[in-house]
Amino acid sequence: MAADYGWWMPPDISTHGHGIDGLISALHWFMAVLFVGWGIFFTYCLVRFRVGRTPRATYELPKGKMSKYAEVVVVLFEVFLLLGMSIPAWDEIKNDMPDEENAFKVRVVAEQYAWNIHYPGPDGVFGTTAPELIDSENLIGLDPDDPDGSDDFVAINQLHVPVGETVLLQLSSKDVIHSFWIPVLRVKQDVIPGMVFPMWFTTKPDTNGTYQMACAQLCGNNHYKMYGDVVVETQEKFDEWYAYMTEDDDGEEEEDE
Numbered sequence: 001m002a003a004d005y006g007w008w009m010p011p012d013i014s015t016h017g018h019g020i021d022g023l024i025s026a027l028h029w030f031m032a033v034l035f036v037g038w039g040i041f042f043t044y045c046l047v048r049f050r051v052g053r054t055p056r057a058t059y060e061l062p063k064g065k066m067s068k069y070a071e072v073v074v075v076l077f078e079v080f081l082l083l084g085m086s087i088p089a090w091d092e093i094k095n096d097m098p099d100e101e102n103a104f105k106v107r108v109v110a111e112q113y114a115w116n117i118h119y120p121g122p123d124g125v126f127g128t129t130a131p132e133l134i135d136s137e138n139l140i141g142l143d144p145d146d147p148d149g150s151d152d153f154v155a156i157n158q159l160h161v162p163v164g165e166t167v168l169l170q171l172s173s174k175d176v177i178h179s180f181w182i183p184v185l186r187v188k189q190d191v192i193p194g195m196v197f198p199m200w201f202t203t204k205p206d207t208n209g210t211y212q213m214a215c216a217q218l219c220g221n222n223h224y225k226m227y228g229d230v231v232v233e234t235q236e237k238f239d240e241w242y243a244y245m246t247e248d249d250d251g252e253e254e255e256d257e
Ligand SMILES: [Cu+2]
Pocket: 177, 178, 179, 215, 216, 217, 218, 219, 223, 226
C-alpha cells in the first residue's frame, strides 16, 4: 500500500528531516509576514499619496527611522535563517556521515531511465564493477570472477530497507546527470557521471510502508518514468525479501533457459 501523502508536505519518516521541515516552515511564515506587511504598506501608500491628496510630487526623503529599523530586523532574521537553521541542518546531513560498519550499504546506479539498486548480498561486501562489463544482462558491470560479487544482486527501481536502520548509499550514474530524490526521507542528491556521492538516512521507528523515489533532474525524454518504490519494512520481512532475491540470482534459472 502506498503511503497517503495528503495535500500538505509529504510525511517525514527520517530522523534528520525535522531540521529541513523547520527551515521550510520558518521561511514560509517569514514570507507570509513580509507579504502581508508590504501589502498593507502598499495599500496605505496608494490611498495616502493619491493625486487628490498630494497633487505635486515631492522628492524629499522621509525623516523617520522606521524603515531603517524594519530593514535591520529583516537582515537579522535572515542571518538567523542561515546560521541558526540552514547550516546546522546541512551539517547534520552532509558532514555527520554514519559509521560504515553500522550502516546498511546500498549502491544506486542511475541510468536513462531507471535506478539500478545494487545490494551487496549476505556477505555485506560489494563485488567489483567495471564500466566495460556493462551489457543488457549485467546492468552494473559486476565482475563475474570476483567472489565478493557472487551473492550481489540488482533490483531495478526497488529500494528495500529495514525500518529504523541507518542506510548508507553510494550514488553513481552510467550516462547523464540524474538526481536521486526520496521526498519522505528529505533527501535529494544530484548524481553526476564519473563521480560517486555518499548519501544517508535513518528511518524513524514504525514508519513501515511503500514510498516513492524519483529522479529530480530532467534527464531525457522518459525522465518521467524514472521512479520507483522505497519499501520500508520490518527486519523479518526484509530478510525474507533479501534471501529470496539472493536465491534468485544464483544462475540456476539461466541454465534452464
Ligand atoms: Cu533521471
